[in-house]
Amino acid sequence: MSQELNGSQTPTNPAKEVVNLKRKDYLNWDDYFMATALLSAKRSKDPSTQVGACIVDTQKRIVAIGYNGFPRGCSDDAFSWSKPSDGISTDPLEHKYMYVVHAEANAILNSNGTSLVGTRLYTTLFPCNECAKLIIQSGVKEVYYMSDKYAEKPTFRGSKRMFDAAGISYKRYTPTRKQVIINFDEIIQEELNISLDMKALKM
Numbered sequence: 001m002s003q004e005l006n007g008s009q010t011p012t013n014p015a016k017e018v019v020n021l022k023r024k025d026y027l028n029w030d031d032y033f034m035a036t037a038l039l040s041a042k043r044s045k046d047p048s049t050q051v052g053a054c055i056v057d058t059q060k061r062i063v064a065i066g067y068n069g070f071p072r073g074c075s076d077d078a079f080s081w082s083k084p085s086d087g088i089s090t091d092p093l094e095h096k097y098m099y100v101v102h103a104e105a106n107a108i109l110n111s112n113g114t115s116l117v118g119t120r121l122y123t124t125l126f127p128c129n130e131c132a133k134l135i136i137q138s139g140v141k142e143v144y145y146m147s148d149k150y151a152e153k154p155t156f157r158g159s160k161r162m163f164d165a166a167g168i169s170y171k172r173y174t175p176t177r178k179q180v181i182i183n184f185d186e187i188i189q190e191e192l193n194i195s196l197d198m199k200a201l202k203m
């Protein structure tokens with residue numbers, strides 16, 4: 001309910017009376033979601049390319065994340081992460097491509113039945129044609145990517161062709177900051193310092 005003013009009162013703006021201590025350097029949404037995809041990529045055991053994906057709904061809620069890895073039960077000790085160009089084997093059964101589940105596919109599968117219609121997918125690497133099919137069929141509407149290092153390969157050109165046909169927008173993401181640092185040591189040290197201060201106060 002609005003308050004009525006009598007003759008002696010002047011209108012005040014309550015927002016102006018607040019000393020605003022809000023942090024200025026908090027992560028914006030897009031950096032936050034892409035950083036989440038990048039953090040997820042850190043779980044990947046692929047020695048050459050680690051990819052992460054993060055799917056976000058229209059309410060800015062993360063509904064799924066994933067990274068490239070072998071399927072459940074297919075141990076990294078039993079299946080090889082090698083590829084034809086490393087010269088270890090010419091047998092396709094010894095190559096990672098036979099087995100690896102891409103980050104985007106894993107994210108979609110990890111959504112656990114949540115509808116992905118209208119969502120946005122953040123990925124550290126542009127989706128291949130197989131993931132593009134899954135992205136389209138699951139209802140994702142927008143793709144933000146960091147790298148498009150395989151842009152010239154037919155597999156990735158095929159994705160763009162499908163995205164264009166299906167009306168899925170795709171955009172290279174430009175971060176608004178240079179880095180996001182998570183320093184475990186600093187956090188532990190801060191807590192130690194606080195408990196030392198508390199002890200000193202009790203003495």
Ligand SMILES: Nc1ccn([C@H]2C[C@H](O)[C@@H](COP(=O)(O)O)O2)c(=O)n1
Pocket residue numbers: 046048049050051067068069083096100101102103104125126127128131
């Ligand atoms: N959009 C993508 C593209 C690739 N991946 C995975 C598949 C492999 O594990 C790795 C690519 O390996 P490379 O050929 O660079 O040695 O990245 C993905 O998850 N999502």
